[in-house]
Amino acid sequence: MPTSQRLSPDRVRAWQTQIGALDPIGDNSTRLFRRTGVDGLANYLPALEMVVDDPTEFDEVAYWRPLSDLLVYVLIRTPCTMRRDPALIAEYPSQYAIVGTQTFAGGGVLRQDGQELPYRHPNHLLVVNNNLPYEHTAYSVADLAGLWIPLELLGYDATVGQVELGPVVTDTPLARAAAAFIRNFAYDVAVRGADVDPDTELAAIDLVRAAVGQRRAADTFADLQNRPVFVREATRTLIEQNFRDPAFGAESIAKALHMSRRHLYRHFVDTDETPATMIATRRLERARELLSHWENAGLDAIAAASGFTSAATLRNRFRAEYEMTPNEYRRGAGGGHRQGESSSTDPEGGVR
Template sequence: MSRHDRITYTTGSRRGRTGTGEPGMTELFRNEVSSAPLPPKVIETWERRVGVHRSNIHAEPIRLTGPDGMRHYGQHVEVRTDDPGSFDSLMYVRQLSMIGTFCSLHTPLEVSRNPRLISEQPSEDLVIGVHTLEGKHIIRQGSRDFAYGPGQLAFVSNASPYLERTFEINDPAGLVIPLELLGNQRRVAEQARRPVASHTLLARATASFILQFASDTAVGVTEPGPDTEMAAIELVRAALGQLDYDNRQITDNALFVREAVSDLIERHHRDPSFTPNAIARYLHISRRQLYRHFEDTEDSLAARIADRRLKTACEFLRTRPDMAVSEVARISGFPSSPTMRNRFRAELGIGPSEYRARAAAEADPVENWESPTA
């Protein structure tokens, strides 16, 4: 999870060593990885997820393959693989006014930063990454190995030794933040740390934001201003504070609130009692404070909840022909069948029964709307 112009991957002749005299993960986990270039279908799916088709600048990815690609991967780290000839990677990187962003796709590899590199190539950056693909992913910091799953935030400081190992194709995206911008959280960032607990609202909101923000900026979908960059840094500082058991208030951070609202809607929309008031209670803020974070958005919070329920109802109508419309309304979160029917007609121009009939008659049912995003 490294930025190309800040990080170098170089093949090493001392296979199985980290450069510090300690056994490396190549030695510990040899023969557990698959050796093959990136499949075209995987590349296509990844490009669609990161939004290459939405780019406003037609950014071209950096494609690095084989031993030569490993040698030119960046600076500040070393990379090893069991089969350098099969190494394959794609990445988009972007340097903003204060921070860097990246999104990448690569075959299994081992990345390390050891005391020699720290001395010869100083770097005062914190790299924050999150990936979506299933697979074994381990980071060694200090004397401990930490396993990371999809959606979990990983923090590594270039000021400290670490070793990262992925065993399958991986798709990290993230931020590169100068340590000096972290304020009183710099101390936390420089220490060996476990993953941020993925079950917390803050962690999910931060991971979701980083995935979207890093991809959108790296491929050229958006052009964020300094205020957005500072808000992103504050969100990362809050996540670091969670690692240090610092429960400081972050509900003034609009990025956090919007991502948290999206997460809450996704998790609770099927509960008919779930309303904007419930969101405010979950976040421990007033309704007025909650609505203030959405003043410049197109859809109201109530509309966002209703549209997510509509999407769920459409899915049940397409896939469960045995289920009564009233039951679809109930399990989708609508208070009543008439409420769901009114939403269908307002958004799609047809009722739920007609939608189901069309879905059964067509290979690709009409679905001319998308759920809102924060």
Template sequence: MAPYVRDGSVPGSFHTTDALPAHHRRAYWRGALSETFGAVSTTVPDEVCSGTIRTTPLGRLQAVTVDGDRLSALRTRRLVSQDDQDEYVVVKLLDKGGARLEQDGREALLGPGDLFVYDMARPLRLTFPESFRTKSLVLPRDVLGLSESDMTRVTARPLGPGTPLGALLSPFLAGLVDGAGNYPPRTGELMARNVVDLLGVMADEVLGRPAGDTPGGNRALLLRIQAFIDRHLADGDLTPQAIARAHHISLRYLHKLFESEDATVGRWIQRRRLEECRRDLALHVNATIAAVAHRWGFTSAAHFSRVFRAAYGMAPREWRGAQDPTPRARSSARLVDA
């Protein structure tokens, strides 16, 4: 197989058949699919003309977009036993074309906008009878948090765009995959985990668990709020009151959500601002301390210097002078109220 073409514009990789001679494309395309999604026996037409796969990491998750011609992929028990991808689950949105998925004794016929799940630990067959585009999250099974028996009950069950949860989840997943590589690492991972928590709500519905104010629902909201904070760190008016208003919840409920983080909302904002300031102090050595502080929402350079010293044990200028390429872990910061 020809070596994969890599695009260095974003983290991850880009695989394409476009630059290959026609007689090399089938073998290359089979290998690219197996490299991305685990070992599969792939039936590809002789006349396959093009295919692209873009992958981008989102923490422990991977965002993947695939454009390709018709194909059929079979994952047998033998391939599962020989592969190291059996600890992964794929959450896939069919963006274009049709598909049929067979797993765990069920067959799902899929159309554009349908979202579905399959488990790499068990045999499956996925068929695309025409040109297609998919957008996927590949995630470790433990991230989804479902038992083996529960997992077998949610695979090959399409969630259509006409359902309330599908109408919310499908465009969110599509936007996340499309924008992967453009988010700060923490923001991207938090947004990906929002999708995971919404999938947990989907699993609860399929499994007949009671809906409502569940731990999973609280976690999904908390992650959305943390991603919101990351997007608005530079706003000096970012306050708990503003965050609660933006998410249509009470201030009391907002503080309750953060109890699991062992930090108040204000301390969480301050910690994230300090982390970004510390990163910029190392990356932008010509920027003044005050400029870095103002960039990330600190209105007073003197206040910034005080809380930075309290958190990291030295002044911002001293930390920059140390030129430490591996700053202390976030957990080492001793937070003080902003």
């Protein structure tokens, strides 16, 4: 006979000891639920669909406590899939985001808004918009602790159709700090009956907002990295800021944009320029400006101020681009352009 997957009394007792259920710190009442087997699934929250391989083996122990702004929960549950489809959302609309973390090593996957976000380790933070269809599958026994937070307190409007908050699975340092705070907060509040003041509720909400904001910013940047217009504009900005540094090159740009040199160059395949030619062009433009206005400056000083490693490099690059030496250009600029006389060069330094 196969071994039962239900939660044994010893496992539940060990878990309750871990979360402090045997050591209350306040007199506030909490709600304790035990949902087991087919009957437990039949009496689950109607707004959620629970799917398990063997309904007779389903088992969950949960603590639950409503606060002024939040709903706080702590639970242990056998492997399952929790689902919200459009029909359930239409029948049971929600204005909450569900935030969760766990301490048991294990894994699962969160699917929402066309994204599939797997996780395989503890101490991360999951955030799911309960007003959009989603599916969350846990592959092993999970000990979850977290919050139901009104979407508006996270800066989103739940009254409009598609709320911007998408699924979040993050394990950044900030998210790990938020997860630790939320886990201990949930233990004390939902399990041990602690008193809670409004400032502490707001601190928990602010931590989640910060972690979600950090993740959204990272996702936005990752998305922008795949857009040629963004990469080209970022490249121009970096060149303008750094071209005077002789060590600055295409590798520097790729590193600043967190991509390989090859990936960087892919964003320029349909243009007539590359990051390297853009850097060279900007240095030559600067040298030409200085040659026109620094009448007494030597070529070494102009080369250094323009990002060239030496006067010889400037001279060779200048001749290759404009078919004249820097000194020939300077004589033309000083004797022709600045005095209003004719010159063999056009305003951009080219040959007529």
